[in-house]
């Protein structure tokens with residue numbers, strides 16, 4: 001069974017849960033766009049056929065846990081929140097259900113974006129912005145976020161068969177570009193320990 005760790009950074013080194021030790025991991029197809037395009041094409045078709053929203057990565061409890069944490073920080077319902085690699089958009093849906101109103105989701109898979117838009121619209125949330133973006137090369141309009149969430153996306157990027165050290169560096173640079181100074185970054189990961197994440201994202205700098 002995969003264990004997940006959740007870390008948040010906001011200057012101080014606080015975290016939601018203790019992380020587990022991670023083992024070294026090899027490059028994988030989960031680190032490729034082709035994999036996600038195929039996966040979300042299938043999930044989109046399944047959603048259209050039978051209304052199944054597809055995989056909830058790390059389970060619903062992981063989403064609830066992050067939302068409880070955000071609410072405990074008294075983050076305003078108008079805060080600009082970005083879901084990085086939103087997939088089927090279920091995190092955005094839960095945030096919208098909790099009253100958060102300034103939500104953006106991005107994913108580099110067009111099929112994922114279409115799936116997320118379909119699900120959010122079906123649930124009556126037409127004002128959630130969901131767009132195709134490669135987070136490693138974000139558009140200049142993607143900026144000013146008070147809260148950035150990542151559930152499984154940095155993990156996927158870390159599995160890239162290409163130059164993953166470079167990819168990780170790009171991710172950190174993009175994060176700095178899109179976040180407001182003093183914003184929150186909340187990451188759920190099953191590949192990295194809390195200590196590793198704090199080292200990679202170096203909060204407070």
Ligand SMILES: C[S@@+](CC[C@H](N)C(=O)[O-])C[C@H]1O[C@@H](n2cnc3c(N)ncnc32)[C@H](O)[C@@H]1O
Pocket residue numbers: 036037055056057084085086087088089090091106107108109112133134135136150151152153156157
């Ligand atoms: C493990 S899935 C998690 C999806 C979603 N966060 C969730 O919890 O259901 C990883 C997601 O990251 C997206 N992704 C991977 N690399 C990306 C990149 N460079 N830019 C944007 N999205 C990316 C994939 O398309 C996929 O939707």
